[in-house]
Amino acid sequence: MQSTSLRTVNVTRYIQPLREGGSLPALAEADDDFKYVLKFKGNGHGIKSLIAELIGGEIARALGLKLPELVFANLDEAFGRTEADEEIQDLLKASQGLNLGLHFLSGAINFDPVVTKVDSKLASQIVWLDAFITNIDRSAKNTNMLIWNKELWLIDHGSCLNFQYTWTDWEAKAKSPFAYIKEHVLLNKANQLKDVDSEFSKLLTDEKLKSIVELIPDEWLMWEDSEETREQRREIYFKFLSIRNKHSELFLNEAENARKTLI
Structure with a gap:
């Protein structure tokens, strides 16, 4: 059985919010040049929703089901200062540190x-x-x-x-x-x-x-x-x-x- 581990990436670019999600996830790019659907720890549902995302997703993977790669996504404290939308800027400020990213499946x-x-x-x-x-x-x-x-x-x-x-x-x-x-x-x-x-x-x-x-x-x-x-x-x-x-x-x-x- 494969070992259980996650990569850590640094978020380099906030591309756009995904408004259909109640917790304001976003499409973002990281320093590995991949795009991720980013789940923020400062979201309205709180940090426990990220724990659920992590555990539920990795259990699915352990069972052999298909799931996009999960990564820890680090947000630097300076990230998002130029974001014009105040709601998004507040979310980014509250999410400094480790968040969770889901590899973006382009064309899905x-x-x-x-x-x-x-x-x-x-x-x-x-x-x-x-x-x-x-x-x-x-x-x-x-x-x-x-x-x-x-x-x-x-x-x-x-x-x-x-x-x-x-x-x-x-x-x-x-x-x-x-x-x-x-x-x-x-x-x-x-x-x-x-x-x-x-x-x-x-x-x-x-x-x-x-x-x-x-x-x-x-x-x-x-x-x-x-x-x-x-x-x-x-x-x-x-x-x-x-x-x-x-x-x-x-x-x-x-x-x-x-x-x-x-x-």
Whole structure:
């Protein structure tokens, strides 16, 4: 299995805001000459949305699903001073340091379930992933999937790991089903969930999950709304994922039952 690591790039040019995102992501260029969809830690949803994006995305990659490369994107304190839009300038000022970039897939188009058919195995894999990471944002209204080079690519996992926004009873939430799976755009195609569960739950070893959680930068764990240390918070993320994986039958059964109502 590939090692878990992310490159770090320095943002050199702010190209344009992507207004369709509620957190004001942007298209930007970095010092490696690649373009990225930049997710800012100073966004209205806060730093936890970047942690969700990082963990959800790297779990998808560990499971063999296609996802654009994620990179840590460093914003220098001088960056954005000449930006005319005050809202964007405030966002850039609040996002100095490490942010998260998603490699920009030039020419990609949004996935349309009416136009593109997804085979049942891949549909089952994506449904399992989203039930595991509690991703509420893969509905018909907003699929967060792209077609690029005739293949399906996953993007935008910032709305997963909902437990972190209350940060209480996290162990109970790890063992809970995921009712929002009934809204999943691929649920009706996901008829191989049990086979996928057997495969994926074995791939996500504690060692792999811990290596993904270790990617969270220390500066992303410096919150003021709880008393744990950074390492204690990191450990809670790991334990949540580990416990949830070991009790996958709970969210698997929820998905199976939800799917029966669609058939």
